[in-house]
Amino acid sequence: MDSPRAFNLPFIFIFIFLSITTLNARTFMEEWGGPFDYSYYRFMQVFGSANIAKEALQVTHYSVGSSDIVKPYYNQSGRVLYNSSFKLWDLPSARVASFSTSFLINIFQLSGTTSHGEGLAFIISPDLNLPSGSSGGYLGLTNATTDGNATNQLIAVEFDTYKQDFDPDDNHVAIDINSVRSVNSSSLSDLGFQLVASNSTLYYHVWIDYDGIRKILRVYLTNDSQVPIKPRPADPILTYNLDISKLVAQRSYFGFSASTGTSIELNCVLRWNLTVEILPDGKGLGIGLMVALCVGGAILAALLIGSFILVCRRRRKRAAESGEARLAGTLKNLPGNPREFSFKDLKRATDDFNEKNKLGHGGFGVVYRGVLPEEERTEIAVKRFSRDDMKCKDDFLAELVIINQLRHKHLVRLYGWCHENGSLLLVYEYMPNGSLDKHIFSGPEEATLAWPIRYNVISGVAYALHYLHTEFDQKVVNRDLKASNILLDSEFNARLGDFGLARAIDNEKTSYTELNGVPGTMGYIAPECLHTGKASRESDIYGFGAVILEVVCGRRPWSSINGYHMLVDWVWSLYRDGRILDAVDERLGHDYVREEAERLLLLGLACSHSMADQRPKTNTIVQILIGSVPVPRVPAFRPAFVYPLSEPVQGGGGSEMMNDVSFSDSGYGYGYGLVGITSSTAHSDG
Structure with missing residues (x-):
C-alpha cells in the first residue's frame, strides 16, 4: 500500500466477489483466483435502475422486456451500496479512518448505439438512498435541487464518459464533493486510456487509497482486455488533499452509482474489495471526567439493570399468562x-x-x-x-x-x-400503483396496462423468484404467487409483496410440509401440492406460469372460456391449433410485440407443466425472458398429472410449505386478500 503510515489499528476487510474469479487473501491488490460466490450479494442494497445479474453489479443494467433493448436505458440512475455503515472519523481522538478499495469495472457501449454516457462513480454516502431525478449528468449522486449542498455529505470518484458544460472532456476521472462539478480531474485520454470501447470489451482495474493521517486520496488505474488482474501501478492518476471528517457523515456507506441520459451505456462492477480502518474509542477525556463517568455509569447501569430485571420479570409473567413469551423473545x-x-x-x-x-x-x-x-x-x-x-x-x-x-x-x-x-x-x-390485478383486470372505462409494462412486470417477478429460490442464504418459497400479491411502484416496476404464506427451508431439503392443508389460491396451486401437501420451488414456478398467462391474456386463471374451465387449458388448446396469439388480451389490440407475446405464452405453458420436474428453473426463465435461450419444447397436449407410488423427487432441490387453501379477495398484496376455504374443494386441473 502506497502510504507513509504503518497502520497499527485493526481493519475491517470486506471482499465482494462478483466475477468468475475471487481474491487470493494475501492482499487486496494481488492476484485473483477461485470459484464464483453469490453469497456476498446479501450484503448489498440496490436502488433505482441498478441490478445484480450476470455475475456483476450492474449499476445501470440491461432491462428486460422490450424488442428495442436500447430504449429502456435512457435517463436512468442507480446505486449499489454495501448495507453496513462505517465510522470514518472520531472527534475525541481526532482520528480519521484510512481505507483502501479496489474494483474491476466494465463500461460497455451497447450494440446499436453510436454514443455513450453518462458514467460510473465510487461513492461515500451518508445513507442508503438514491436521490430522485439523479439521471443524466448527475451520475446518481445529486439532482438539480441538491447539487452543491453541503448537507449532501457525499464524496465520489467519478469515471465520466459524457462531456457536460462543466466537464473537461468525455473521458476523465474526477473527485466530486457534494456536487457533480468536480474539484479535481484527470483526463484519461492524455494517459492513453479510453473508458468506453465501441468494438471490444475493456476491463479497468481501479485502486483508491485514502490516508487518514495525511488526508490524501489517491486513485490508480490500469486496463486490459483480459480479466486477470494486473499489479497496481506505481504512480496514481489522481491525487487530492482531502479531510473527509469535514465533509462526510461520521457513519457513512460505501458503494457505486451511475446514470444514463440521452446517451447510454452499461456500467458494471465485476468485483470489489474494501478495507476500512477500525477507529479506536475516544481517548481525549480527562482522567477525572473518565473516573466520574465510570462511577456514574456504574451506578446508572446498576439502576438500569435493576429496573430492567424488574420490568423483565413483570413482562415475562404477563407474557406467560397470555402465551406471548415466545413472540416477544423472537421479536x-x-x-x-x-x-x-x-x-x-x-x-x-x-x-x-x-x-x-x-x-x-x-x-x-x-x-x-x-x-x-x-x-x-x-x-x-x-x-x-x-x-x-x-x-x-x-x-x-x-x-x-x-x-x-x-x-x-x-x-x-x-x-x-x-x-x-x-x-x-x-x-x-408504500406502493403507489397498488396491485397488478387492479390494472390487468381493470374495467372497460379504464386504460389497460401497456404491453412493455406487462413484459417488464413479468421479468421483475422472475428476478424476484430467482433471488428467493437460489440467491438468498435460505431457500424461500413464496407459496402464494398471484397478481394481487404483485405490487407496482411509482414507475410500474414489479415488487413481490405477499410473504404471509412464505417460508424458508433448509438448503438440504426440497419442500416444506404443513399438516393442516395446502396454502395458496385456486388456479395457482400446482397439482402435486394437492396430493403431497408440500410446497416447493417447482410449485412456485407453477404459480408463476399462472401469473404469466393472466398478465398476457387479461383473464383470471379459473376463467371458463369456450368450454374450458381453466385459463391454462384454453391457452393450450390454442397452441395446439397454431393460434396461440389469439390468447393475447384483446384490449391491447395490435399494440404488443408478437415475438414477445408468443415467448411469454409458451413460457407460461412450460411453467404450467403438470409434472414438477419438467418445469423450467428460475435461471432458465430469466434467460428466456432476456431472449438468450429459447423456450423449452411445449407438448401439443397438456400432460396429465400422474401421482407416483413413492414420493416424487423435486427437480431442482429446494422448496417450502403450505397452509390454508384460499381465494383472492380485495387484497393489496402485503399478505392480505385471503379468504380461507377447505382444501377438499380444490381439484387438480391436470
Missing part, C-alpha cells in the same frame, strides 16, 4: 434489527386506521396507507393482523422473520413492526 432477537414502531405513531400515521386509508383486507386482517410526517412525510403501508390467536402470531412471525432478511429491488421493503397491547402490525414501503 427482540430478529436478525438485522428491524425498526420497532410505536402503536401511537402508526395510529397517527393512518389517521386512527381510518377506512378511507384502507388498501385491502383478507383472512389475516387489513392493510392501511399511512404517512410518517416526522420523516419527510414518508408513505407507508401498515398491515394490521386482526386475529389474536397463536396461529395469527405464528403467521406474523413467519412473515416478519423472512422478509426482514430479504433485500432485492423487486421485493417490497419492510420498514419494521409493532407489537403493543396485543396488536400485531408490519410496516412496509
Whole structure:
C-alpha cells in the first residue's frame, strides 16, 4: 500500500466477489483466483435502475422486456451500496479512518448505439438512498435541487464518459464533493486510456487509497482486455488533499452509482474489495471526567439493570399468562434489527386506521396507507393482523422473520413492526400503483396496462423468484404467487409483496410440509401440492406460469372460456391449433410485440407443466425472458398429472410449505386478500 503510515489499528476487510474469479487473501491488490460466490450479494442494497445479474453489479443494467433493448436505458440512475455503515472519523481522538478499495469495472457501449454516457462513480454516502431525478449528468449522486449542498455529505470518484458544460472532456476521472462539478480531474485520454470501447470489451482495474493521517486520496488505474488482474501501478492518476471528517457523515456507506441520459451505456462492477480502518474509542477525556463517568455509569447501569430485571420479570409473567413469551423473545432477537414502531405513531400515521386509508383486507386482517410526517412525510403501508390467536402470531412471525432478511429491488421493503397491547402490525414501503390485478383486470372505462409494462412486470417477478429460490442464504418459497400479491411502484416496476404464506427451508431439503392443508389460491396451486401437501420451488414456478398467462391474456386463471374451465387449458388448446396469439388480451389490440407475446405464452405453458420436474428453473426463465435461450419444447397436449407410488423427487432441490387453501379477495398484496376455504374443494386441473 502506497502510504507513509504503518497502520497499527485493526481493519475491517470486506471482499465482494462478483466475477468468475475471487481474491487470493494475501492482499487486496494481488492476484485473483477461485470459484464464483453469490453469497456476498446479501450484503448489498440496490436502488433505482441498478441490478445484480450476470455475475456483476450492474449499476445501470440491461432491462428486460422490450424488442428495442436500447430504449429502456435512457435517463436512468442507480446505486449499489454495501448495507453496513462505517465510522470514518472520531472527534475525541481526532482520528480519521484510512481505507483502501479496489474494483474491476466494465463500461460497455451497447450494440446499436453510436454514443455513450453518462458514467460510473465510487461513492461515500451518508445513507442508503438514491436521490430522485439523479439521471443524466448527475451520475446518481445529486439532482438539480441538491447539487452543491453541503448537507449532501457525499464524496465520489467519478469515471465520466459524457462531456457536460462543466466537464473537461468525455473521458476523465474526477473527485466530486457534494456536487457533480468536480474539484479535481484527470483526463484519461492524455494517459492513453479510453473508458468506453465501441468494438471490444475493456476491463479497468481501479485502486483508491485514502490516508487518514495525511488526508490524501489517491486513485490508480490500469486496463486490459483480459480479466486477470494486473499489479497496481506505481504512480496514481489522481491525487487530492482531502479531510473527509469535514465533509462526510461520521457513519457513512460505501458503494457505486451511475446514470444514463440521452446517451447510454452499461456500467458494471465485476468485483470489489474494501478495507476500512477500525477507529479506536475516544481517548481525549480527562482522567477525572473518565473516573466520574465510570462511577456514574456504574451506578446508572446498576439502576438500569435493576429496573430492567424488574420490568423483565413483570413482562415475562404477563407474557406467560397470555402465551406471548415466545413472540416477544423472537421479536427482540430478529436478525438485522428491524425498526420497532410505536402503536401511537402508526395510529397517527393512518389517521386512527381510518377506512378511507384502507388498501385491502383478507383472512389475516387489513392493510392501511399511512404517512410518517416526522420523516419527510414518508408513505407507508401498515398491515394490521386482526386475529389474536397463536396461529395469527405464528403467521406474523413467519412473515416478519423472512422478509426482514430479504433485500432485492423487486421485493417490497419492510420498514419494521409493532407489537403493543396485543396488536400485531408490519410496516412496509408504500406502493403507489397498488396491485397488478387492479390494472390487468381493470374495467372497460379504464386504460389497460401497456404491453412493455406487462413484459417488464413479468421479468421483475422472475428476478424476484430467482433471488428467493437460489440467491438468498435460505431457500424461500413464496407459496402464494398471484397478481394481487404483485405490487407496482411509482414507475410500474414489479415488487413481490405477499410473504404471509412464505417460508424458508433448509438448503438440504426440497419442500416444506404443513399438516393442516395446502396454502395458496385456486388456479395457482400446482397439482402435486394437492396430493403431497408440500410446497416447493417447482410449485412456485407453477404459480408463476399462472401469473404469466393472466398478465398476457387479461383473464383470471379459473376463467371458463369456450368450454374450458381453466385459463391454462384454453391457452393450450390454442397452441395446439397454431393460434396461440389469439390468447393475447384483446384490449391491447395490435399494440404488443408478437415475438414477445408468443415467448411469454409458451413460457407460461412450460411453467404450467403438470409434472414438477419438467418445469423450467428460475435461471432458465430469466434467460428466456432476456431472449438468450429459447423456450423449452411445449407438448401439443397438456400432460396429465400422474401421482407416483413413492414420493416424487423435486427437480431442482429446494422448496417450502403450505397452509390454508384460499381465494383472492380485495387484497393489496402485503399478505392480505385471503379468504380461507377447505382444501377438499380444490381439484387438480391436470
